[in-house]
Amino acid sequence: MVTLKQIQYALAVDKTRHFKNAALACHVSQSALSTAISELEKHLGVQLFERNNKQVLVTAFGREFLTKARQIQVQIDELEQLTAVNKSPLSAPMAIGVIPTIGPYLLPKVLPALREQYPEFKLKIVEEQSHVLVDMVRNGELDSAILALPYETSGLLTFQFWQEDFYWITHCDNVSTAKQHISSAELKFEKLMLLKDGHCLKDHALAACHLQGYHSDDEFDSASLYTLIQMVAGKLGTTLVPEMALSQLIYPQSELAALHLSEPGPHRSIAFITRANYVRVNDITLLQQLFKNELNSHAKSTQL
Incomplete structure (x- = not known):
């Protein structure tokens, strides 16, 4: 019989691709984990991992087994979380992902109120790009994630809490102080610097400008909005934030x-995403409303 412990160990090996690191993550000895994996493979009659002193590879059958194993682990986690449903709001720990073009600007605005209203709430934040976070939510590694939409989230629930526009950033020397708006047609003649491919902010900005086919010079690609702003200040081009x-x-x-x-x-649009059968949806909707209220309050106070 395949045990839940064996499933947990196999998933840890798949994630770390290293038996020692997997054992550390599971808080067991390496020999105990290796024995459990060997017993699992013997029971199944097929090898899940190819391993030597240098690397661990997943076999073709192993990939199929691990896909099913992840689904089982998610269901087990949700069973364990059922007890949290009847407890007070945000009483259980939660792991939430956030993309880099949202986290540094959203979290300082909302976390102080969250800490004040729910001081015992334990929140783990994971910062990654959108495609990684979507996979982590689907696999049960995260309870939820905060993404910028539109983005492909089929099969997941979305809870929108904010909408916003883009602003074109340029050096003051390049524009009249009386000018407050600019059209996408005017941008086509500017040296527009954007984030590297893979950041959904780049796709959203190009879509808003009707410039989906636009490609910036590779030398200006950046992984950070802050870096782009410094380049604009140095009169190297313009950007959108x-x-x-x-x-x-x-x-x-x-x-x-x-x-x-x-x-x-x-x-x-900014939204929480989570699995359709996630048992703590009420906690997500509570965070959705709290974040919405804090952002609206901040927008009024700063006149954004």
């Missing part, structure tokens, strides 16, 4: 101007 980030990226820089992108919006 979401409204949420303005107060942290732009206003302290007196030599920069932020012009609203006058294209139909909102240009992106």
Whole structure:
């Protein structure tokens, strides 16, 4: 019989691709984990992993087995979380993912209120790109994730709590101080610097400008909005940033101007995602409302 412990160990080996690290993650000795995996393979009559002193590889059957094993582990985790449903709100720990173009600008606005209202709530934050977070939510590694939409999340629930437009950022020397808006047609003649491929913010910005076929010079690709802003300050080009980030990226820089992108919006929406059968959906909706209230309050106070 395949045991839950064996499933847990096999998933740990798949994640770490290293028996010693998998044993550490499972809080057991390496010999105990290796024995359990060997017994599992003997019971199944087929090898899950190819291993030597240098690497661990997953066999073709192993990939199929691990896909089923992850589904089982998610269901077990949800069974264990059933007890949290009848407890007070946000009384159980939660792991939430967030993308890099949201986390630094959203979290400082909402976490103080969250800590004040739910001081015992234990929150783990994981920062990754959207495709990684979607997989982690589907696999049960995360309870939820905060993404910018539109993004492919088929089979998952979405709980939107914010909508925003983009702003074009340029050096003050390049624009009249009276100008407050700019169209995408005007941007086509500018040297537009964007994030590296793989960041959904780049896709959303290009879609808002109707420039899906636009490609920036590789030398200007960046993984950080902050880096792009510094390059704009150095008169190396222009960029687009979401409204949420303005107060942290732009206003302290007196030599920069932020012009609203006058294209139909909102240009992106911010939402929680989670599994359709996640048992603590009420906690997600509570966070959704709390985040919405705090962002609205912040927007009014800063006149964004």
